[in-house]
Amino acid sequence: MDVALIAGQTPLLSDRLDLSVLYQEYASDDQVYQSKIKDLHRRYTHIRRTRPDGNCFYRAFGFSYLEALLDGGPELERFKEVSLHSKDDLIKQGFTEFTIEDFHNTFMDLIALVDKRPLVSELLATFNEQTVSDYVVVYLRLLTSGHLQRENLFYQHFIEGGRSVKEFCQQEVEPMCKESDHIHIIALSQALNVSIQVEYMDRGEGGSTVTHVFPEGSNPQVFLLYRPGHYDILYK
Structure with missing residues (x-):
């Protein structure tokens, strides 16, 4: 489907919807998907759709995690600290300050909004502003790239095609609209x-x-649904 058409028809993030909407997406006699949705429905109650534009993993993760932090507490304080210092960590790795500063500022502004305990609807409206949402996606991509390159000796084993970790990041992580995988x-x-x-x-x-939990054995804070090429947010 044409990207402009998708953008015109689909918000970056939908309202929270009853999980039963998934049943209508597949033929009623499609036993494979219908039985899997039934299984999913036993454990989750709602879904929030993301626009299928190749950025859905980062957008789903960013919104879901910030939504979980709306109650405040030590996890929000920890995340603020990590996020605040993350720009300096990237600069030390060789990322240019001037190319990442605006993205980091927008990221921190969004965390400052969460710190004010807004309604979910206000956070959603902010996340549906294209520029804000895309800047957050870019910064999450940069953080992902930075971590992969810091731990390149470990991740090199998972990269196919004879590419270095840096090449993989430049081609598959940092550019917008590139889909995300396990790595x-x-x-x-x-x-x-x-x-x-x-x-x-x-x-x-x-x-x-x-079901996969990343890292293995940890206590999940974000729940996502993956269907080939696409991520949405799940709610228990």
Whole structure:
């Protein structure tokens, strides 16, 4: 589908919807997906859709985590500190201050908004502003790239095609609209020390989704649904 058409028809993030909307997306006799949605419905109640533009993982993660921080507490204070110092960490790695400063400022402004305990609707409206939302996506991509390159000896084993970690980051992580895979999720969860649970729903065998927690064994703070090429937010 044409990107401009998608943008015209779909918000960056939808309102919170009853999970039952998923049943209507597949034919009623599509037993594979219908049974997996039923399984998902036993564990989750709602979904929030993201625009399918290649940035959906970062947008879903960013909103879901900040929404979870609206209650405040020590986790918000920890995240503020990590985020504040993250720009200097990237600069030490060789990222140019002037190319990342605006993205970092927007990121910190959004955290400052969360610190004021706004309504979810206000956070959602801010996240649906294209510039703000895209700047947050860019900064999360930079944090992912920074972590991959810091830990390049570990991640090099997972990169195919004879590319270096730096080349992989320049081609598959930093550019907008590039889709995300396990390696991106692991890197971002470790860069920010935030646990992410992803429910994988595809045509694979079995009547249930496949659950992965990043890092393994951690206590999830963000819940996402993955269908081939796309991520949405889940709610228990």
